[in-house]
Amino acid sequence: MPGTRRLLGRLRALMAREGADGAARLHELTQLVAAEMVAEVCSIYAMRSGDLLELAATFGLNPDSVGRTRLRVGEGIVGLVAATGTLQNLPDAQNHPAFAYRPETGEDPYASLLAVPVRRGGRTLGVVAVQNRQPRRYAEDECEVLETVAMLLAEMLATAGATDGAEQGVAATLPRQFAADALAPGIAIGIVVMAGIGAAPGRLLAEDPDAEQRRLAQAASTMRQSLEALIEQQGGPTWHAPENEASRAILEATRLVAADGGFLRRVRDAVAGGLTAEAAVHRVTNEVRGRMKRIADPYLRERLSDLEDLADRLLAALGGNEAESVPRGAILLARRLGPAQLLDWHARGIGGVIIEEGSTAGHAAILARALGLPALGGARGVLDAAEPNDLVVLDADDGQLILRPDGEVRAAYARALQGRAEVEASYASLRNHPARTADGTRLQLMLNVGLAMEMEQLETTGAAGIGLFRTEIAMLARGSVADVADQATMYARVLDAAEGRPVRFRTLDLGGDKLLPDAPPPTEENPAMGWRSLRVGLDRPALLRRQLRALLLAAQGRPLSVMFPMVATVAEFRAARAILEAEAARVRPAPERLHIGAMVEVPSLLFQLPALMEHTDFVSIGTNDLMQFLFAADRATPALAARYDLLSAPALDALGLIVAAGAAAGVEVSVCGEHASRPLEAMVLAALGITTLSMPAASLLRIKAMMARVDLVELRGLLEALRRHDRGAASLRDLLTTWAREHGHIG
Numbered sequence: 001m002p003g004t005r006r007l008l009g010r011l012r013a014l015m016a017r018e019g020a021d022g023a024a025r026l027h028e029l030t031q032l033v034a035a036e037m038v039a040e041v042c043s044i045y046a047m048r049s050g051d052l053l054e055l056a057a058t059f060g061l062n063p064d065s066v067g068r069t070r071l072r073v074g075e076g077i078v079g080l081v082a083a084t085g086t087l088q089n090l091p092d093a094q095n096h097p098a099f100a101y102r103p104e105t106g107e108d109p110y111a112s113l114l115a116v117p118v119r120r121g122g123r124t125l126g127v128v129a130v131q132n133r134q135p136r137r138y139a140e141d142e143c144e145v146l147e148t149v150a151m152l153l154a155e156m157l158a159t160a161g162a163t164d165g166a167e168q169g170v171a172a173t174l175p176r177q178f179a180a181d182a183l184a185p186g187i188a189i190g191i192v193v194m195a196g197i198g199a200a201p202g203r204l205l206a207e208d209p210d211a212e213q214r215r216l217a218q219a220a221s222t223m224r225q226s227l228e229a230l231i232e233q234q235g236g237p238t239w240h241a242p243e244n245e246a247s248r249a250i251l252e253a254t255r256l257v258a259a260d261g262g263f264l265r266r267v268r269d270a271v272a273g274g275l276t277a278e279a280a281v282h283r284v285t286n287e288v289r290g291r292m293k294r295i296a297d298p299y300l301r302e303r304l305s306d307l308e309d310l311a312d313r314l315l316a317a318l319g320g321n322e323a324e325s326v327p328r329g330a331i332l333l334a335r336r337l338g339p340a341q342l343l344d345w346h347a348r349g350i351g352g353v354i355i356e357e358g359s360t361a362g363h364a365a366i367l368a369r370a371l372g373l374p375a376l377g378g379a380r381g382v383l384d385a386a387e388p389n390d391l392v393v394l395d396a397d398d399g400q401l402i403l404r405p406d407g408e409v410r411a412a413y414a415r416a417l418q419g420r421a422e423v424e425a426s427y428a429s430l431r432n433h434p435a436r437t438a439d440g441t442r443l444q445l446m447l448n449v450g451l452a453m454e455m456e457q458l459e460t461t462g463a464a465g466i467g468l469f470r471t472e473i474a475m476l477a478r479g480s481v482a483d484v485a486d487q488a489t490m491y492a493r494v495l496d497a498a499e500g501r502p503v504r505f506r507t508l509d510l511g512g513d514k515l516l517p518d519a520p521p522p523t524e525e526n527p528a529m530g531w532r533s534l535r536v537g538l539d540r541p542a543l544l545r546r547q548l549r550a551l552l553l554a555a556q557g558r559p560l561s562v563m564f565p566m567v568a569t570v571a572e573f574r575a576a577r578a579i580l581e582a583e584a585a586r587v588r589p590a591p592e593r594l595h596i597g598a599m600v601e602v603p604s605l606l607f608q609l610p611a612l613m614e615h616t617d618f619v620s621i622g623t624n625d626l627m628q629f630l631f632a633a634d635r636a637t638p639a640l641a642a643r644y645d646l647l648s649a650p651a652l653d654a655l656g657l658i659v660a661a662g663a664a665a666g667v668e669v670s671v672c673g674e675h676a677s678r679p680l681e682a683m684v685l686a687a688l689g690i691t692t693l694s695m696p697a698a699s700l701l702r703i704k705a706m707m708a709r710v711d712l713v714e715l716r717g718l719l720e721a722l723r724r725h726d727r728g729a730a731s732l733r734d735l736l737t738t739w740a741r742e743h744g745h746i747g
């Protein structure tokens with residue numbers, strides 16, 4: 001639409017004009033828009049404190065009503081538009097049930113009305129409307145013009161001083177609290193930065209629309225190619241599943257949306273109108289989102305998420321349009337986030353992440369935990385309520401986030417963080433102390449990591465080694481399984497960084513909750529119990545063999561320790577071990593020592609412990625999965641998180657069986673599940689005889705400090721007495737907590 005381009009050109013000049021006062025600028029804007037749209041009236045309503053919309057500028061209505069006419073959000077057509085965030089196109093506005101008559105404006109003669117919300121970063125800043133005497137429905141391209149104007153207006157209203165105080169006292173600047181799921185522990189305070197379609201586009205108006213069209217065409221083609229490549233991979237033999245039709249269908253759907261041109265045509269039209277490609281993607285997506293939001297149909301809702309996906313991909317292909325520099329410690333807010341994107345943002349120095357649609361089992365959550373980055377998910381509505389540069393408290397320890405916290409909350413959190421930092425500093429002095437309990441039992445405290453860059457934590461914690469190296473994390477982060485050479489380089493870096501300390505590499509534990517981006521969404525009813533992990537490795541031995549070869553090559557003759565996850569039978573373990581030994585026989589130089597271990601995390605192994613101990617060099621208990629399968633309680637379901645306790649008879653009995661079998665066979669038993677990082681659990685594990693504990697770095701020195709005060713002989717006696725006393729107790733936690741508190745072991 002050449003008319004739009006002309007209008008945008010004039011609006012750009014208006015926005016760029018120095019020194020113009022906000023009110024005059026807005027007034028001029030209404031004149032320009034009315035002239036271009038052949039409207040008799042154009043008015044701007046700006047949001048004021050107390051959820052009030054105030055007439056901030058008008059061409060055509062009584063100028064005296066500017067600053068006087070006010071509507072509550074939800075009142076009148078303008079209030080309705082602000083409340084719903086969607087456009088109203090009415091040929092006969094005065095007979096609409098929501099119409100609110102304001103005699104001072106002199107709007108009686110105008111029958112038709114087109115009103116569009118002015119939104120930025122999900123927040124409504126006002127409403128812009130045009131009116132005409134003739135009853136008529138505005139054409140689609142007219143709606144698009146006004147939506148584009150609304151987008152520019154959002155920038156003007158959000159720029160300090162553009163209107164007299166429109167930003168100050170806006171109701172949305174009040175603090176808001178959201179309950180959320182903790183994806184990775186920790187607390188962080190910082191300003192909001194947004195990713196993808198949730199972020200406001202940087203530049204709105206293009207200098208050269210033709211060059212912009214070329215950029216868009218190039219990005220659309222890049223996006224199509226990457227979609228084709230993904231579809232291609234789905235069709236080919238991936239190790240994930242022989243059956244990947246579902247994922248193919250989803251990608252095909254996205255490709256159809258991309259290819260059908262409806263979406264892209266509208267983006268192109270918006271660029272032809274003078275917007276940058278990024279601004280055009282935002283405008284068209286927001287417009288469609290506005291319409292679709294009113295639709296309850298879950299199928300169409302799903303299409304909306306396809307569309308947002310497409311918009312995100314297109315923005316990524318455009319090279320992103322997000323702030324280039326990220327303030328250190330900023331909190332990233334995203335609707336969805338892949339592990340590779342999270343790594344990228346981590347490198348840019350963010351201090352925490354909130355993923356609106358993130359769940360504890362998601363890849364980004366796993367990665368956030370590995371990176372020690374506090375993270376929250378499942379926080380519905382945050383993206384709509386937040387704005388870039390808002391201050392936010394991310395409290396993953398308490399499962400909440402506070403947007404725009406007031407001074408007192410801020411100060412309380414700052415004090416808490418300071419307190420933590422002091423405690424951490426006091427722990428740091430323990431780094432070189434031997435890990436020992438009060439009764440003199442030696443402990444091996446090791447780290448759980450998943451990325452080579454985490455190896456520096458060995459230094460900062462003084463850990464004895466890596467008790468669990470989750471090799472799949474790096475693959476999730478890069479989005480695919482690396483080839484042998486790349487894997488070997490990565491593992492060699494890990495071994496170099498370990499400087500002779502032991503590293504237990506766990507073979508790929510993919511599937512279930514840890515899917516690569518090109519993996520089909522699980523079609524199994526119970527993916528956690530599905531075709532995953534070692535099961536895939538044994539069914540697709542080429543993949544397992546490649547990883548084992550990479551590990552052997554990385555070792556270059558050094559001692560190598562490998563363990564297999566999700567072992568359900570001794571036969572499976574033997575098969576996996578045989579593959580590793582066969583590979584080891586081929587690789588030169590052979591490792592000086594090859595330690596092959598089994599993770600005990602599937603309860604069936606509890607009934608074959610003596611046989612297992614005969615074949616394994618060590619055992620590492622994955623309490624996360626063991627608890628999940630022992631109690632038939634999904635580890636990712638928050639409602640079950642506190643229901644079944646490791647400190648209960650069935651779990652303690654299971655652990656006792658493993659310890660006894662290990663002791664009888666002279667095989668070391670360790671724990672690498674999250675329980676090892678919790679004070680009460682860690683001391684009980686040690687009392688049961690499990691003295692090798694592997695945990696995330698953030699907990700290690702705290703556990704070391706606590707263990708130094710615990711007398712295991714006394715605790716063992718207490719445990720036995722408690723268990724004799726009530727064999728059917730749901731948990732020993734409360735009684736053990738009382739004891740630990742009385743002794744000052746825990747706070």
Ligand code: PEP
Pocket residue numbers: 468470509601621622623624625626672673674
């Ligand atoms: C476990 O299951 O306890 C474990 C350590 O493995 P992951 O958490 O990676 O499944």
Ligand code: MG
Pocket residue numbers: 565601622624625
């Ligand atoms: Mg596990």
